Amino acid sequence: MEQITGGVTAAKGFAAASTAAGIKYKDRTDMAMIYSEVPCNVAGTFTKNIVKAAPVKWDQKVVYETKKAQAVVINAGIANACTGEEGMSYCKATAEEVEKQMQIPAEQVLVASTGVIGMQLPIDRICAGVNVMIPQLQGDLESGHKAALAIMTTDTHEKEVAVQLEIGGKTVTVGGMCKGSGMIHPNMCTMLSFVTTDAAISQPLLLEALQADVEDTYNMISVDGDTSTNDTCVVLANGMAGNPEITEKNADYDAFRQALHLVNETLAKMMAGDGEGATALFEVKVIGAESKEQAKRLSKSVITSSLTKAAIFGHDANWGRILCAMGYSGAQFDPEKVDLFFESAAGKMQIIRDGVALDYSEELATKILSEPAVTAIADIKMGTAEATAWGCDLTFDYVKINADYRS
């Protein structure tokens, strides 16, 4: 398996387009479309927030009832959440516009929105945007790249990744794009993530693979502890790689799972590192755990601790806050057995042994914590399970962005 350049248009048969539809932003693109030459098996995971945006409800019907999709329409700027019946009708209108222009059944069209909650979509502009994009749909990497740019909100850069591998003697590609930034604490799946593949895989297995993988990828990141109303991750598989269709959990399935995992993990880490206002990706590994569940709970508790995140911003080796956050996670462990290490491109050092501080160099610790990607490793010495979670630092800019997001 190797990483290649590209995103949602890397796999065979997929095209993308984007446009400046004037939904809320000026002077930038804010709509994107993904299209497959042939209908795809589709899998999706969605927010567990009780308050679900209209497009989440629409896409759930596509994933669980239609089980096929051929096009995705995405807008940034307005989330179409808390918009009642009117909001639902706009999902339908968007899908029907695609049906009218492309003869794809509306129930095979996914829609996704991100932005301000509680505002209605300007449906005329959405439909006009769809009409502009359809003739521009192209399969080149540049079109996929522009789509990744168009779906950003407070993201500072586009996020895409693609990998290639052999399955059944055929070259299979898995590519994806996502946007994250704020209100990122996925519970089931993250804000908006779109993965395309030309692999041939049955819909039930595709869904199972995705559901299992989000638990270790998107569900292990947090920017601010707020689980969004719009979290959506969809995978479209159009089968155009020509591999024998994966219909059981054999070696081909495992290979596909690995590729899907690499794409999802890469996108998830990109989102964490580009959290609103963030200056650093903060990775927390808990090792020596009794169970994966325990390791996950501990590592997630640390990456969501405001105090720990502020200390990372200050390049301060404030390990007490890390131990404290582990302590209130709800997972059982013996604080007096914990070893803690910090690691980054600048080196690795042990900070505490058996719950008590070593006589370490604060200067070296600060140097390690000043890198753009920083890892804390906690060994709880109870077993062999482990888990990793990803977050970011808490900065002035996070507050600034969110104190006047709507204005």
Add this chain to the structure above:
Amino acid sequence: MEQITGGVTAAKGFAAASTAAGIKYKDRTDMAMIYSEVPCNVAGTFTKNIVKAAPVKWDQKVVYETKKAQAVVINAGIANACTGEEGMSYCKATAEEVEKQMQIPAEQVLVASTGVIGMQLPIDRICAGVNVMIPQLQGDLESGHKAALAIMTTDTHEKEVAVQLEIGGKTVTVGGMCKGSGMIHPNMCTMLSFVTTDAAISQPLLLEALQADVEDTYNMISVDGDTSTNDTCVVLANGMAGNPEITEKNADYDAFRQALHLVNETLAKMMAGDGEGATALFEVKVIGAESKEQAKRLSKSVITSSLTKAAIFGHDANWGRILCAMGYSGAQFDPEKVDLFFESAAGKMQIIRDGVALDYSEELATKILSEPAVTAIADIKMGTAEATAWGCDLTFDYVKINADYRS
């Protein structure tokens, strides 16, 4: 029942003192002592964090085994948490210093610390501080006030309150002081809170009253979602009011409970409003709930949402974030039935009805949200239960304070 001036020295027979012991700060007091002329029945509630500071472990023994206390020694600057055996030995040494000088058994001396985690206490300075304070113990209100100042860390003002009421024909006083500010998300009890009363009440009933009351007061506030290693709330009852001892749940018990509740709620709200960097107290009431548990879960979820807190800082009526935070709380409700109101000294207005925004004036909403105390009221129309939680806004100063707390 009426509120009176004073704090921990308001009740009969209590004295306090404070000193600048040079624990960590310069040019300010950082140690305080509370003393009762006679041994008190003592109740306490403590952090549920697995990582418990040494003084928490010490005080748990006093509350659950000795059940009596006559003195409390408090220091600010160093938390004596994650300090192993050495840290425990310093709790003992402090209590033994009091025993030596005052002939109070060490196991009737409570100790409490707040500040940086992982640093050892300068025990010589602590003992020297005890020796300075003992001869200065005074029962006047000013001494209590100075004690409230000495226990602050990043608090911007001292926090004390006292109330008086009649029980069994006698005037009973309940007074308290606390410190809060950061790492405030009590789970059982908050950072440090000390309540004194001259009421005569049996130890088991005192403990029961406290345990029930913290659930509706300290456990309903949050500054940053971080549950401290040091959370401690103790109540000392010396019986010097001369009321017939409260030994059963009669009208006298109810009257005492009300007084204790007023003291605890006032101190809890003071902590929330003076959260690190805060410019506003943010109160969230959930009404029309099926159960109190449901209302608590919903209101706490809103006050801990970073996005909502940043919006309050920006005086932005970003109600979508409130609904979103209710949605991921884990409590069940119908988002399409929610009514939401904002209220403050500047007025009250309805923002959403049945989950959808009304055509409200953003200008008036901003005016309401610009007050130093702001309330959001969510009616979920399922029943008659309700709950209130208190937090604060998320500001640049919170990040600033916590990015370089240790330096």
